[in-house]
Amino acid sequence: MISLRLFSPRLFASVSLLLALFASLSSFAAEPLKLKTVRIATVVFSNAGKVTFNGPTYLMDKDPWLKQELAKRGVELEWVPAATASVGTFINEEFANKRIDFAFYGDLPTIILNSSGVSTKLLAAGGIGNNVYLVVPPDSTAKSIDDLKGKRIALHRGRPWELSFAKLLDSRHLGFDDFRIFNLNPQAGAAALSAGRVDGFFTLSDAFLLEDKKVGKIIWSSKQAPADWRMRAELFGASDFVAQQPQVTQLIVTAYLKALKWASEEQNKAEYIKLQAQSGQPESVLLREVAGESWKDHFSPLIDGNLRQHYQDGIAYSLKAKLIRNDIKVDDLLDARFVEQGLKDLNLSDEWKAHSSTNP
Structure with missing residues (x-):
């Protein structure tokens, strides 16, 4: 049997002090840091x-x-x-x-x-x-997304305007598999359109720059669509x-x-x-x-x-x-x-x- 004399008043005081210190530290840690x-x-x-x-x-x-x-x-x-x-x-x-x-x-x-x-x-x-735009080369005969079926389209995948593009396709009973999609950022997509490496380009208001430079023409924009189609x-x-x-x-x-x-x-x-x-x-x-x-x-x-x-x-x-x-x-x-x-x-x-x- 352990003798109670081992637990002297001084030892109890030390233990109590340690417990109080741990409690204080735990309380401090639980408090959220002041926002700086x-x-x-x-x-x-x-x-x-x-x-x-x-x-x-x-x-x-x-x-x-x-x-x-x-x-x-x-x-x-x-x-x-x-x-x-x-x-x-x-x-x-x-x-x-x-x-x-x-x-x-x-x-x-x-x-x-x-x-x-x-x-x-x-x-x-x-x-x-923001509005989104479908752009084709200036000499293209395409009038709508339907006319680009089976063709090459530049689109930056994973960006907000991909959803707008998906809504356009769905409205025409089309899918991504109906096109050859090139995953290009807007700069690369514009360059590909200018060089004739793609037949269409789905992008933002930079579409107007392509028209101004006479390397593209807009055939569709979300201005023609419901408001929730926008980017x-x-x-x-x-x-x-x-x-x-x-x-x-x-x-x-x-x-x-x-x-x-x-x-x-x-x-x-x-x-x-x-x-x-x-x-x-x-x-x-x-x-x-x-x-x-x-x-x-x-x-x-x-x-x-x-x-x-x-x-x-x-x-x-x-x-x-x-x-x-x-x-x-x-x-x-x-x-x-x-x-x-x-x-x-x-x-x-x-x-x-x-x-x-x-x-x-």
């Missing part, structure tokens, strides 16, 4: 040796409001640049490795990310989306960060809404187009991209029926095309709380009108 930096990834353009942010993020960076509000909380703002050539892959890796908290980027990459088990939330829409890019946040830092998340969304409000005002249109032209796209191209459409709607942040339909279709397509293995629920991806609160705080609740999907 919020990191936002955004597309950047390099033109003539000058790097510029894309669209509203340029305005968010120039407006001191967000930096000042974060500074009040002892938090710094860090922009994480994403090159246009590898936006989706880069941002997905940054989210997966917890090196960013927010990002502005497109639909298919984020669907792939969430299917892999890395959860993000769509916090605000990126307007009504989309939104504001996403890491789900863990959003849950743990709702006040900071609200600041980010509100700053974005302030930028959208300024950009959407008709009197600021010329200045905004000029800022956008710093990316290298001529103002004439940018103006043709939005011609005949509501300028204000281009900056709608609303998570509405059109957006929901777009992402629901994107998930279904990703499963069908085997881009993802695990299904995700569109309602798990969308989080409209911060947009609604931000619009209310800025007295902008009636600024934009929500749209229901035209699809069944």
Whole structure:
């Protein structure tokens, strides 16, 4: 039998001190570290040796409001640049490795990310989306996608506009197997079209540049299609960060809404187009991209029926095309709380009108 005399009062005091120390350390470890930096990834353009942010993020960076509000909380703002050539892959890796908290980027990459088990939330829409275009050589007799069946088409696979292309094919009862698809980025695709190595090229507003250079002509655009066919890019946040830092998340969304409000005002249109032209796209191209459409709607942040339909279709397509293995629920991806609160705080609740999907 062990003698109780071995446990002296001094030993009990030492043990009690150690237990208290361990309890203190455990409590400290359980407390979340104080947030020091919020990191936002955004597309950047390099033109003539000058790097510029894309669209509203340029305005968010120039407006001191967000930096000042974060500074009040002892938090710094860090922009994480994403090159246009590898936006989706880069941002997905940054989210997966917890090196960013927010990002502005497109639909298919984020669907792939969430299917892999890395959860993000769509916090605000990126307007009504960008148009996509089908371009053919200037001497082509093709009038529609049907006329290109069996022909060579350049398309950058895995980028947001692949979903738009898939919708176009589906509307004509066609499939990817009906064409010879060349997986080329926009620069390589434009070069292939110019050199006559492909019969068609599916791309963004750079299609106008090809027409201007007389090396291509547009035979179809999403301006002729339902709104949810467009290429989309939104504001996403890491789900863990959003849950743990709702006040900071609200600041980010509100700053974005302030930028959208300024950009959407008709009197600021010329200045905004000029800022956008710093990316290298001529103002004439940018103006043709939005011609005949509501300028204000281009900056709608609303998570509405059109957006929901777009992402629901994107998930279904990703499963069908085997881009993802695990299904995700569109309602798990969308989080409209911060947009609604931000619009209310800025007295902008009636600024934009929500749209229901035209699809069944």
